[in-house]
Amino acid sequence: MNTRRNFLTKIVASACIPALALQRASAQAPPAVKLEESDPIATALGYKEITTKVDAAKYPLHKPEQVCSGCALYQSKPGDASGPCSAFGGKLVTAGGWCSVFAKKPDPVKP
Numbered sequence: 001m002n003t004r005r006n007f008l009t010k011i012v013a014s015a016c017i018p019a020l021a022l023q024r025a026s027a028q029a030p031p032a033v034k035l036e037e038s039d040p041i042a043t044a045l046g047y048k049e050i051t052t053k054v055d056a057a058k059y060p061l062h063k064p065e066q067v068c069s070g071c072a073l074y075q076s077k078p079g080d081a082s083g084p085c086s087a088f089g090g091k092l093v094t095a096g097g098w099c100s101v102f103a104k105k106p107d108p109v110k111p
């Protein structure tokens with residue numbers, strides 16, 4: 001009986017240790033980094049922190065009402081000044097920014 005209890009204790013302990021290590025690692029995740037316009041990938045994709053600063057000649061399909069906060073790749077709450085963008089590996093982009101990867105968020109489904 002004692003052997004069985006010891007065995008089960010070891011199984012539970014071995015299952016919990018990796019979970020605790022993972023939890024600790026995620027708690028120490030580095031803070032998000034701001035995407036700079038000078039970043040080579042940002043430059044290649046025409047990223048601007050302010051959508052009205054986009055080069056209209058280079059990006060004729062750009063519209064001033066297109067902003068990061070209205071993009072499907074923007075991962076933040078409404079009203080936040082900036083948020084992570086999945087197109088740039090989670091770096092922070094401004095809510096009023098834009099790049100050529102812009103993809104309009106789908107309209108909410110109406111009941």
Ligand code: SF4
Pocket residue numbers: 047067068069071072073074085086087088093097098099100101102103
């Ligand atoms: S992919 Fe969307 S959220 Fe990301 S920088 Fe471009 S427009 Fe902004």
